[in-house]
Amino acid sequence: MAMIPDYGLWLMGLVTFLSCLALPVPASLLMIGGGAFAAAGDFALTSISGVAYLGAVAGDQTGFAIGQRGSRLFALIHATPGKRADLLARAEHFFDKWGGPGVFLSRWLVSPLGPYINFIGGAAQLNWLKFTAWGIAGEAIWVGLYTGLGYTFSGQIAMVADIAANISGLLAALAGAGALGWLIFRPHGPART
Amino acid sequence: MRARFRASFARHPLLSSGFLLALGLVMFFAARSVAALVYWSDPAHRDQPIEGWMTPRYVIQSWQLPPEVMTEILNAGPMPGRRLTLAQIADDQGITLNDLAARITAATDAHRAASK
Numbered sequence: 001m002a003m004i005p006d007y008g009l010w011l012m013g014l015v016t017f018l019s020c021l022a023l024p025v026p027a028s029l030l031m032i033g034g035g036a037f038a039a040a041g042d043f044a045l046t047s048i049s050g051v052a053y054l055g056a057v058a059g060d061q062t063g064f065a066i067g068q069r070g071s072r073l074f075a076l077i078h079a080t081p082g083k084r085a086d087l088l089a090r091a092e093h094f095f096d097k098w099g100g101p102g103v104f105l106s107r108w109l110v111s112p113l114g115p116y117i118n119f120i121g122g123a124a125q126l127n128w129l130k131f132t133a134w135g136i137a138g139e140a141i142w143v144g145l146y147t148g149l150g151y152t153f154s155g156q157i158a159m160v161a162d163i164a165a166n167i168s169g170l171l172a173a174l175a176g177a178g179a180l181g182w183l184i185f186r187p188h189g190p191a192r193t
Numbered sequence: 194m195r196a197r198f199r200a201s202f203a204r205h206p207l208l209s210s211g212f213l214l215a216l217g218l219v220m221f222f223a224a225r226s227v228a229a230l231v232y233w234s235d236p237a238h239r240d241q242p243i244e245g246w247m248t249p250r251y252v253i254q255s256w257q258l259p260p261e262v263m264t265e266i267l268n269a270g271p272m273p274g275r276r277l278t279l280a281q282i283a284d285d286q287g288i289t290l291n292d293l294a295a296r297i298t299a300a301t302d303a304h305r306a307a308s309k
Contacts, residue, residue: 003246004246005246005248005276005277005278008276036251036254036255037248037250037251039254040248040250040251040253040254040255041250041254042248042250042251042276043276083204083205087205087208154251154254154255155241155254155255155256155257156233156241156255157241158241159233159238162229162232162233163226163229163230163233166222166225166226166229167222167226169218169221169222169225170219170222170223170225170226173215173216173218173219173221173222174219176211176215176218177212177215177216177218177219180208180211180212180215181212183205183208184201184205184208184209184212185197185201
């Protein structure tokens with residue numbers, strides 16, 4: 001926290017950038033703190049959230065590009081028929097159908113999953129335009145949500161950060177359990193409807 | 194249900210372990226969310242104690258003080274233009290952070306008593 005007054009904007013952008021690459025940096029806490037400092041008048045809210053937003057969008061693009069490098073691995077799995085290839089096909093189908101909204105929601109509602117969606121989206125060759133359009137919309141909500149929370153509850157950021165961290169962890173775990181459960185338990189072959 | 198899970202476990206050991214892990218995480222975070230809500234619903238826990246990373250403006254905002262009170266505490270003329278933290282200010286004045294925090298708390302109490 002003491003680093004915000006010292007390094008301010010640079011730090012904010014760097015941290016949101018790194019958080020989109022699955023690096024363990026406290027991006028939400030810093031955005032809440034940044035919003036609180038903005039409420040106190042030490043920073044302008046627009047510059048704090050603008051820099052956080054640019055960092056996040058750049059981080060998403062980097063993660064996607066890294067994933068694209070890994071798409072060879074996916075091709076390799078496809079080339080060897082078996083249950084792993086089946087599973088991958090099913091995951092890709094899921095991604096094709098729900099990729100856009102998935103990218104959107106993984107920016108803010110289940111943000112701990114975001115970085116992995118970047119890598120997988122790149123590796124599964126999700127349409128770049130689709131990824132970017134849903135991604136920049138989702139990041140706007142993510143940044144707005146956290147800096148807004150800090151701005152509104154500037155006197156109680158310890159409380160807001162604690163509650164937000166736990167609820168976001170809960171939502172991410174629920175989404176992860178749901179997605180894995182769907183992959184494992186869904187009846188094979190055509191749906192029985 | 195159990196037989197079905199066993200069958201799927203045999204088919205996808207890695208995914209199924211991940212699924213169980215995710216379920217464990219769901220329970221973990223559910224418990225922590227409830228604990229956090231209970232803890233913070235107590236107003237006594239909400240007053241944020243002074244810490245070194247805070248700036249004077251931050252304290253003014255979160256403790257709802259008039260700026261003059263803070264200027265008096267810092268007895269350093271106008272509010273520092275640079276974004277100095279309380280830790281840096283205490284350093285500059287050659288006092289400990291605890292002393293500075295005590296000064297702020299005392300002045301806050303005096304101000305609140307006077308404005309009642």
